[in-house]
Amino acid sequence: MKKLIYFTLPSILSRLISFFVFPIITFYISPEDYGILSISIVICTIITTLVTLSVNNYIFKSLKEQSSSNGTDDLKESYSITFCISSIIFGALIINGFLFENSKLVLLTSFLLIVYFVDFFFCSFYRDFYRATNNARDYAVADLIKVILYPSFTIMALVQLGWGVYSVVLGNVAALVMTIIYNTRKSGVFFHKVSFSKKLKTNLLSVYKYTVPFAIFAILQLVLTGGDRVIISYLLSSHEAGIYATAVTIASILGLVANAVNNQMIGVFMNTTDPEKVQSAIELYSKFIFFVCFSIYLMSKPFIELFLHDSYVDSIPYVPFLLAGQLLYSLHLVSVNVMGIIALKSKLIPVSTLIATIFSVSMNFILIPKFGLYIATIVSLASFVVLLVISYSLSRRYFRYRLFSKRLLYYCVIMLIFITISELTVSLSDSSIVLFIINIAIILIALIVFILLEKKEVVKYFYKRKVKVEAAKLTS
Numbered sequence: 148m149k150k151l152i153y154f155t156l157p158s159i160l161s162r163l164i165s166f167f168v169f170p171i172i173t174f175y176i177s178p179e180d181y182g183i184l185s186i187s188i189v190i191c192t193i194i195t196t197l198v199t200l201s202v203n204n205y206i207f208k209s210l211k212e213q214s215s216s217n218g219t220d221d222l223k224e225s226y227s228i229t230f231c232i233s234s235i236i237f238g239a240l241i242i243n244g245f246l247f248e249n250s251k252l253v254l255l256t257s258f259l260l261i262v263y264f265v266d267f268f269f270c271s272f273y274r275d276f277y278r279a280t281n282n283a284r285d286y287a288v289a290d291l292i293k294v295i296l297y298p299s300f301t302i303m304a305l306v307q308l309g310w311g312v313y314s315v316v317l318g319n320v321a322a323l324v325m326t327i328i329y330n331t332r333k334s335g336v337f338f339h340k341v342s343f344s345k346k347l348k349t350n351l352l353s354v355y356k357y358t359v360p361f362a363i364f365a366i367l368q369l370v371l372t373g374g375d376r377v378i379i380s381y382l383l384s385s386h387e388a389g390i391y392a393t394a395v396t397i398a399s400i401l402g403l404v405a406n407a408v409n410n411q412m413i414g415v416f417m418n419t420t421d422p423e424k425v426q427s428a429i430e431l432y433s434k435f436i437f438f439v440c441f442s443i444y445l446m447s448k449p450f451i452e453l454f455l456h457d458s459y460v461d462s463i464p465y466v467p468f469l470l471a472g473q474l475l476y477s478l479h480l481v482s483v484n485v486m487g488i489i490a491l492k493s494k495l496i497p498v499s500t501l502i503a504t505i506f507s508v509s510m511n512f513i514l515i516p517k518f519g520l521y522i523a524t525i526v527s528l529a530s531f532v533v534l535l536v537i538s539y540s541l542s543r544r545y546f547r548y549r550l551f552s553k554r555l556l557y558y559c560v561i562m563l564i565f566i567t568i569s570e571l572t573v574s575l576s577d578s579s580i581v582l583f584i585i586n587i588a589i590i591l592i593a594l595i596v597f598i599l600l601e602k603k604e605v606v607k608y609f610y611k612r613k614v615k616v617e618a619a620k621l622t623s
């Protein structure tokens with residue numbers, strides 16, 4: 148339990164702090180600059196994944212399958228070679244950005260490339276190493292350093308120094324310096340003397356053969372979830388990309404919650420193959436995700452109007468479509484679990500992502516110039532429909548399951564009634580504060596209804612887990 152807290156607490160705190168910091172940022176960064184920042188992050192993440200070939204994923208394979216020092220040596224050699232190659236590529240891109248381009252997007256991207264390069268080799272790599280070695284304490288401390296320092300220095304640069312969008316660079320640098328000091332003092336460095344030989348070539352081919360599929364899948368995911376912002380900026384403007392990115396930020400809260408709850412569902416899938424138990428876990432997950440989606444939908448409008456700068460209010464109409472897309476993505480995670488854990492067909496997982504990505508990019512380039520920003524939200528929703536339909540169809544070939552139950556339909560009717568009440572409130576009062584309070588009350592009532600109706604399932608689930616824990620204690 149202690150290790151579980153260490154591994155999950157930094158992530159939870161990071162999300163909470165980001166949630167509270169975001170409204171502050173909107174008062175110091177215009178939608179145009181926020182769009183530029185969002186695009187820079189997408190570009191830097193794709194470049195980092197492409198150049199490093201996700202070599203950090205080899206940590207888990209190396210430590211799991213190699214008990215001798217050779218396994219660690221192979222890991223250090225691949226780390227060192229990848230670092231050298233990446234240094235050259237990143238260096239060329241950064242120098243080109245500083246010397247030959249003068250736009251804010253290119254300049255910010257150049258700064259962030261430095262941050263992402265250093266972060267990958269001296270922070271992210273260590274974080275995965277701590278996770279692979281089950282070193283929960285160092286994992287938590289290293290993450291907490293970043294969680295605390297990044298927003299603190301970013302806000303200081305925004306408010307006190309007036310650095311605008313470049314404030315995130317200072318925040319990242321401050322967090323990186325302290326995290327690197329901690330990581331290197333605790334675990335040393337992964338650099339290793341490299342002797343060029345046939346064995347090295349064989350080892351590198353083995354490493355990259357394993358990690359390249361992870362890199363390809365990660366890039367596809369990034370293009371699917373972030374490519375639309377880049378296309379909007381290219382075809383329309385950075386301002387509209389910023390408005391769209393704001394709506395994405397609000398809607399993606401559902402995706403973050405889904406990923407957290409999905410970790411629990413993965414545990415169920417790994418502990419049993421009983422169709423009834425698996426189906427029960429899927430249905431409980433689906434009901435919870437629908438409830439969170441309903442809550443975010445109710446709170447999004449008053450939250451944006453009350454806590455974000457007035458220049459971001461235009462993002463409100465785009466949230467429902469993007470939120471619906473996040474709902475479909477959350478359900479898609481069930482199919483991923485079925486293919487990867489139960490059916491052991493993980494090679495099929497990228498198929499749906501590839502098709503959905505091609506659909507999203509092509510439709511955005513065709514339709515955005517003609518119909519504007521609204522069509523981008525509809526294309527995003529349609530892309531996640533494609534993603535879910537394909538992944539669900541593929542996974543059901545190997546395991547028969549349902550994403551929805553009849554009871555979920557009843558919940559949807561109840562949610563629609565609550566939404567209607569909320570909309571009537573909007574028509575009777577223009578006050579965002581009144582709407583905020585009423586929607587909180589509606590969510591609390593809906594939560595009570597959900598708990599009462601699902602009491603048996605929740606008690607049954609946690610009772611079984613308690614029995615298993617007690618049994619494990621007795622046997623140990």
